[in-house]
Amino acid sequence: MVEFDVVDLPTTDHPTVGDEAPDFTRPLVNEEYWADASLSELAADGPVALVFYTMDGAFPATYMWNEIRDREWGDRVEVVGVSVSTPYAHSRLIEERGMDYRLFSDPTAELADTYGVAHELDGMTGVTEHRPAVFLIDEDRTVQYAWVAGEWPEFPDYDEVEAAVAEL
Incomplete structure (x- = not known):
């Protein structure tokens, strides 16, 4: 059994219900393959589940994506992920997990800062990853x-997220 300490994270100033989701363009x-895409382009086609997660290969990322895949969120909403991992790592994760989802690459964690979900790793000066987060965004980016x-x-x-998706 893997042992780890549970760590309380500081509060964040992240977008909340009713806020306009910040737009961005990143490799998707x-x-x-990958190509630059924007959140506004995706949202124009319908609601988006924007899923921030830790770097590819970390156990939380694997667990989250397996759960999202098994629950078939992509049948009801456009699901896209965001992490600090490179496009190459994303391609491997998509293949290994059999995912039908696309992933934004944010290696500088600029989007994590913008969305208030940056997490500085303990004992690793200057190393930041994304804390897990889910934002459901409608066609107006609300x-x-x-x-x-x-x-x-x-x-x-996950049940709460699914209920929110059903209300979109």
Whole structure:
């Protein structure tokens, strides 16, 4: 059994329900290639579940993506992920997990800062990753649901997210 300490994370100033989700353009990766895409382009086609997660390969990322895949969120909403991992790492994760989701690459964690979900790793000066978070964003880029981890590790209430998706 893997042992780890649960760590309380500081409060964040992240977008909440009713806020306009900040727009951005980043490399969006699928299993074959990547190209720059913006959140506004994705949202124009319908609601988006924007999922921030730790770097590819970390156990929280694997657990989250397996759960999202198994619950088939992509059948009801456009699901896209965001992490500090490179497009190459994203391509491997998509292939290994059999994911039908695309992933934004944010290696500088600028989006994590913008969305208030940056997490400085303990004992690693200057190393930042994304804390787990889920934002449901409608066609106008209005946040309809927001969850951000308050401790490490923590995962979203998947049933709660699904209920919010059903209300979109």
